[in-house]
Amino acid sequence: PGATVRAVASGYVQVIDERALFDLAERHTLAIRVAPRIGEFVLSGAPLATVWPTSIGDDCHDAIRDGVVLGSERTMQNDLELGIRQLSDIALKALSPGINDPTTAELCIDRLGEALVRLAHRARPREVRSGKDGAVHLMLQGPSFERLVGVAFAQIRHYGAGDATVMEYLVATLGRVASLAPPAHHEPLAHQARLVLAGAREQITLEADAERVVAAGDWTRSRVAGSGRG
Structure with a gap:
């Protein structure tokens, strides 16, 4: 199993910053699977993402949380x-x-x-994004x-x-x-x-x-x- 990145607050998924998450994963040779879909309500403490390998630091946890933006209501922009x-x-x-x-x-x-x-x-939209080397770096749900x-x-x-x-x-x-x-x-x-x-x-x-x-x-x-x- 991978490392689980958990939400630190409750809210609706308003934005998933695919570019930022992909760049992070490619830079650190990670595979990130985002758990919720756009518009889904996430409870504080619930999984936001699973990451492989498991040996990632707090900075990566924080960067992944920043890439999955939660808000108090659903929005029409991406939902x-x-x-x-x-x-x-x-x-x-x-x-x-x-x-x-x-x-x-x-x-x-x-x-x-x-x-x-x-x-x-x-x-x-692509749900699996791979790098130039063919390695999978980002998995999403649509x-x-x-x-x-x-x-x-x-x-x-x-x-x-x-x-x-x-x-x-x-x-x-x-x-x-x-x-x-x-x-x-x-x-x-x-x-x-x-x-x-x-x-x-x-x-x-x-x-x-x-x-x-x-x-x-x-x-x-x-x-x-x-x-x-x-």
């Missing part, structure tokens, strides 16, 4: 998940019984779908496309399961995203579509409404490579 979660939260509030505004929920679903199409075509699809739609699917119009719109949006996304990203979209249909079968009591959602699901499956028939 990709935050913007997606905020749109999802707006949709959830619109679906709450006291508001009952499905149009706003559908507008949020539109924008979430737009964001996912863009992300599907964006190269994923959100996968599967995780981002879940952040976007899982709670809307759960709390809106009884609303046939919104579920029909959600499952159709998953199909539209899949039709524009590379095949490598189809399965997370297909998985969400299957969960939408499962929830609709349980929560929507009027047969005609449930059939609308199922029909949208059939359309979506036709656009998702290798999605199966679940």
Whole structure:
């Protein structure tokens, strides 16, 4: 096992200074694996990073802590998940019984779908960085496309399961995203579509409404490579 660098305060990860951490690791012939992702809440005393070899001094511990910036709140600057979660939260509030505004929920679903199409075509940031000699010096964690699809739609699917119009719109949006996304990203979209249909079968009591959602699901499956028939 490597040496563990622990947080000396609690907070949200706002910035990971990849350049500073990589330069530090290369200069001292280290391998650093950063534990939290951007946006994750870290408790004081929790691991910030693991370092190999284990024989590093306090200066290196301090430099690694400086490279993982914690703050009192999440910020939009580097936190990709935050913007997606905020749109999802707006949709959830619109679906709450006291508001009952499905149009706003559908507008949020539109924008979430737009964001996912863009992300599907964006190269994923490198999670492993090596030096010129081929040695690994820095390892990071970034959100996968599967995780981002879940952040976007899982709670809307759960709390809106009884609303046939919104579920029909959600499952159709998953199909539209899949039709524009590379095949490598189809399965997370297909998985969400299957969960939408499962929830609709349980929560929507009027047969005609449930059939609308199922029909949208059939359309979506036709656009998702290798999605199966679940």
